[in-house]
Amino acid sequence: MQRRDFMTAAGLGLAAPALAQSDTRPSLTIAVQKISNSNTLETPREQSNVGFRVSSLYAESLIGTDWLGNLGQVPGLATAWRRIDERVVEFDLRAGVQMHDGRIMSAEDVAFSLGGARLFGGASAGREPPADALAVARRTFPGFERMEVVRQGVVRFVNRVPDVTLEGRIAQNVGVVLSRQGFETAENWQAWARRPIGTGPYRVAEFRPDVALTFEAHDSYWGGRPPARRIRFNEVPEVASRINALLSGETDFATDIPPDQLPIIERNARFEVVGSAVNNIRVLVFDKGHPVLRNPLVRRALTHAIDHRMIIESLWSGRTEITRGLQLGFFGDMYLADWENPRFDPAEARRLLREAGYRGEAIPYRCLNNYYVNQTPTAQVMVEMWRSVGLNVQLQMMENWSQVVEPGAMRGIRDWSVTHVFSDPVGSMLRAMGPLGELQRGQEWTNAEFNQLCTALESSTDRARRRVVFRRMLEIIEREDPGYMVLNQAATFIAKRRDIRWRPARGWPMDFSAANLGFGG
Amino acid sequence: MLRFLTGRLLRAALTIAMVVTFAFIVLRLSGDPAQIIMGADAPPEAVEAFRAAWGLDAPLWQQYLRYFGAILHGDLGRSMRDGRDAITLVAERIPATLALTIPALVIKLSIGIPAGILAALHRNSLLDRLVMALAVAGFTVPSFVLGLLLVLVFAVQLGWLPSGGQESWRHAILPIITMGVGGAAVLARFTRSAMLEVLGQSYIRTASAKGVPWRDVVWGHALPNAAIPTVTIVGFMVGSLIAGAVVVESVFSWPGVGRLLVVAVGNRDLAVVQCILLLVAGTMVASNLVVDLLYGVLDPRLRAGKMGAQ
Numbered sequence: 001m002q003r004r005d006f007m008t009a010a011g012l013g014l015a016a017p018a019l020a021q022s023d024t025r026p027s028l029t030i031a032v033q034k035i036s037n038s039n040t041l042e043t044p045r046e047q048s049n050v051g052f053r054v055s056s057l058y059a060e061s062l063i064g065t066d067w068l069g070n071l072g073q074v075p076g077l078a079t080a081w082r083r084i085d086e087r088v089v090e091f092d093l094r095a096g097v098q099m100h101d102g103r104i105m106s107a108e109d110v111a112f113s114l115g116g117a118r119l120f121g122g123a124s125a126g127r128e129p130p131a132d133a134l135a136v137a138r139r140t141f142p143g144f145e146r147m148e149v150v151r152q153g154v155v156r157f158v159n160r161v162p163d164v165t166l167e168g169r170i171a172q173n174v175g176v177v178l179s180r181q182g183f184e185t186a187e188n189w190q191a192w193a194r195r196p197i198g199t200g201p202y203r204v205a206e207f208r209p210d211v212a213l214t215f216e217a218h219d220s221y222w223g224g225r226p227p228a229r230r231i232r233f234n235e236v237p238e239v240a241s242r243i244n245a246l247l248s249g250e251t252d253f254a255t256d257i258p259p260d261q262l263p264i265i266e267r268n269a270r271f272e273v274v275g276s277a278v279n280n281i282r283v284l285v286f287d288k289g290h291p292v293l294r295n296p297l298v299r300r301a302l303t304h305a306i307d308h309r310m311i312i313e314s315l316w317s318g319r320t321e322i323t324r325g326l327q328l329g330f331f332g333d334m335y336l337a338d339w340e341n342p343r344f345d346p347a348e349a350r351r352l353l354r355e356a357g358y359r360g361e362a363i364p365y366r367c368l369n370n371y372y373v374n375q376t377p378t379a380q381v382m383v384e385m386w387r388s389v390g391l392n393v394q395l396q397m398m399e400n401w402s403q404v405v406e407p408g409a410m411r412g413i414r415d416w417s418v419t420h421v422f423s424d425p426v427g428s429m430l431r432a433m434g435p436l437g438e439l440q441r442g443q444e445w446t447n448a449e450f451n452q453l454c455t456a457l458e459s460s461t462d463r464a465r466r467r468v469v470f471r472r473m474l475e476i477i478e479r480e481d482p483g484y485m486v487l488n489q490a491a492t493f494i495a496k497r498r499d500i501r502w503r504p505a506r507g508w509p510m511d512f513s514a515a516n517l518g519f520g521g
Numbered sequence: 522m523l524r525f526l527t528g529r530l531l532r533a534a535l536t537i538a539m540v541v542t543f544a545f546i547v548l549r550l551s552g553d554p555a556q557i558i559m560g561a562d563a564p565p566e567a568v569e570a571f572r573a574a575w576g577l578d579a580p581l582w583q584q585y586l587r588y589f590g591a592i593l594h595g596d597l598g599r600s601m602r603d604g605r606d607a608i609t610l611v612a613e614r615i616p617a618t619l620a621l622t623i624p625a626l627v628i629k630l631s632i633g634i635p636a637g638i639l640a641a642l643h644r645n646s647l648l649d650r651l652v653m654a655l656a657v658a659g660f661t662v663p664s665f666v667l668g669l670l671l672v673l674v675f676a677v678q679l680g681w682l683p684s685g686g687q688e689s690w691r692h693a694i695l696p697i698i699t700m701g702v703g704g705a706a707v708l709a710r711f712t713r714s715a716m717l718e719v720l721g722q723s724y725i726r727t728a729s730a731k732g733v734p735w736r737d738v739v740w741g742h743a744l745p746n747a748a749i750p751t752v753t754i755v756g757f758m759v760g761s762l763i764a765g766a767v768v769v770e771s772v773f774s775w776p777g778v779g780r781l782l783v784v785a786v787g788n789r790d791l792a793v794v795q796c797i798l799l800l801v802a803g804t805m806v807a808s809n810l811v812v813d814l815l816y817g818v819l820d821p822r823l824r825a826g827k828m829g830a831q
Contacts, residue, residue: 037558037602039603039604047563048560048561048562130604131574132559132567132568132574135570139564139566139567208776209603210780210784234686236685236686236774237780238771238774241773244677245684247677248672250683400552401552401556402555402556402557404561406553416561436564436566437565438564438565
């Protein structure tokens, strides 16, 4: 070490405590049910509400999502992007973005993050991602061919086949930009995945799996200096304990609050509950293989027997919405605003059952105990609604997902939810219900015409035709040969200190950037 | 003595083998770890890749043989959720759990045994009734209810102590009290019963009639004889030190072995569950062995009986 370097380092070392002391920004503590499902922070392994909640704090995509607004695509680490042709998107990278290790984000970092060993394998021994992470990446970018560095500051994503949804795919958090050097110098994949080096407003300071995840402000963040000095997510599995931690002042936020607990918090003037419907839709899935449900008339009767509005008003206090089928407004020109769900019509349900020759045979309904918000009470109410039209649905409480999806004669109806990972039916309908989706891979439902339409929806670049195709798909899977029934848009409720200015997103991510966080008043 | 120890060790090995087998069967038949760990939204190909990577696609008997063989070679396997060695994960959590269970055990012993003795010595008095009323209350209130009550009073209302977490020694106070109270109540009831039974024996009357001071009667004759059932309970409590705080650790978000067990069972993370079970079985067996040896120390008749048998 040169004498000058030594003096500089010593000076920085002495100055560091003083700088830390002069930082008067508040710190935040957040009680969450779960910090990470996989004990890592690598996004392909954390594709659930748990991982989505924190990933945008430390990592960003080229194309951002307007989580506080209309869920539309906004500039992220790319300031602009354009279609070169139906297979290629070119990006202008944001200049001067400093990563958490102090380096400036380069085109090579972007090329690595979207096309390198991190997502598609081929890393040296010890750094190879787990097979399931690679499978998620392949699922997200099924047609990926290569990344091209055109010049410093400009990169291209090249697909093998035409795809109108490339921008949506790239906006997902699977393709966040992380430091190539960080990956290549990490001790192993686990070490990397627990402390990824990204560009977000906060850097990972400490990760204690199942205990706490602490972030520190990334003061050189391109979007402005973060308003909080530190953010600590504490894992508090019990809902009563999360609420107690908030009320006792130990935490500033408590997430995953069930609706029946909201009045307890709202009675206290120091706290409030904020919440919003998110980009996820709760559905009930029908197994066509079940002897009774094989008849579409019975499935149609099931859909007409439920008064969804009453459920929303009574169990949700009107705090969420019923979507028009499996679609959300942020689909843009792919959104079918005139689409109608099967109406609540008990008489029609009874007529369909008579026509089907239904004689009261039992239909099993597998349900987890409030894995989803209000899941169990909703199931109990629906069973009674079905009973009132003559349907004999038997509720079966399960312990885990494996038991819920286990094939067999006892699988009839089950709960599920579908996240809309980008603003196109391909990111939800196709992903979940298409030929390669969970529904069909699990042999619960299939339909030849629907599958042909899936191919057309995915490969066509004619937007008008795609709308027609999507409408026909909805007609098949929601009306004619029901594969599922839409219940409601999922919602998340977060209790917080009233004096913290913060808004929940219209998705799972929590935004603590300067644009969405303030203190006092 | 050697034969006695060998017999006990063989029985312990058999017990542990049965525990391992039972846990394997129950966990593997009640859920697919790949589907559970990957979650409801995981793409099917990711679930299949996970299964293949962890050998979950092999027939169940092959998985069992492979797992049991690995254990015999001292390999407890890796956590499917975490990727690290199960033994490393469990070892990381043991200090946190012991930080609760050892002080709680001290509370149990220092309150439960004296309270039981006092209640027995003052049978049917106000003190006896008070001790027993408290013991019944402490015994019957579930630990999660007691824990939440303590949090409501001392954390939410009074603000004296934190409601959960593990940041400082203050965070340990409420969980330790929660565990200590229940265990002290159990010990008090057992000690009282044992003391009452011994105090009714003819040798106690004889000693008193011979003019032995009451204190000497209690210390020299009653307590050692009453100790055997109490030692059995204490042995059980010592055996539970490693994983005896499952509920309390969940209520207080304390990152110990108990919480790890809950998460691992929920995820069907077999290696971690098995590792904890082996540890618990090992400590329980060792603890029982010590208790058996203590019986001989406490009761010369048992010692003589064993030697006679040899």
